[in-house]
Amino acid sequence: MRNEVIFHSEALEKEGNTLVQMGFRCDACGKTSYPVYELCPFCSSGEGSKTPLSNTGTLFSYSVTRVPVGPFKPPIIAGYIDLPEGTRVFGQIRADVKAVKTGMSLKVETGTIWTEKDGTEVIGYYYTPCGKEKGGAE
Numbered sequence: 001m002r003n004e005v006i007f008h009s010e011a012l013e014k015e016g017n018t019l020v021q022m023g024f025r026c027d028a029c030g031k032t033s034y035p036v037y038e039l040c041p042f043c044s045s046g047e048g049s050k051t052p053l054s055n056t057g058t059l060f061s062y063s064v065t066r067v068p069v070g071p072f073k074p075p076i077i078a079g080y081i082d083l084p085e086g087t088r089v090f091g092q093i094r095a096d097v098k099a100v101k102t103g104m105s106l107k108v109e110t111g112t113i114w115t116e117k118d119g120t121e122v123i124g125y126y127y128t129p130c131g132k133e134k135g136g137a138e
């Protein structure tokens, strides 16, 4: 039997067989934050509810690490992705380094982000290009 753990257990929830990123929508100011906090980081209200986040966004900024970090092999691309609801999410981007540009469309995916020595698969989220760029494949 395959052993799995979710790396961002507070940030991902199962909906059927799919893992979904969950944010917090504040009833007082209407803003959405990620991950889920006890109090709204914008207005400190505790009134609100968990809400599934949009699965596509726009790359705000990114950096490339060219040395191995823990289980990750270089080049490691990490960045901030702006979602339509106004939430900025930090995540790893799996793409050809040369194809990554600020402003590009990305979609979230979930899957194995690394495998432990005992075979346990660590499940998390990452972003991949949407293929909506000029000249990109659909």
Ligand SMILES: [Zn+2]
Pocket (backbone or CB within 6 Å): 026, 027, 028, 029, 030, 031, 040, 041, 042, 043, 044, 045
């Ligand atoms: Zn608020």
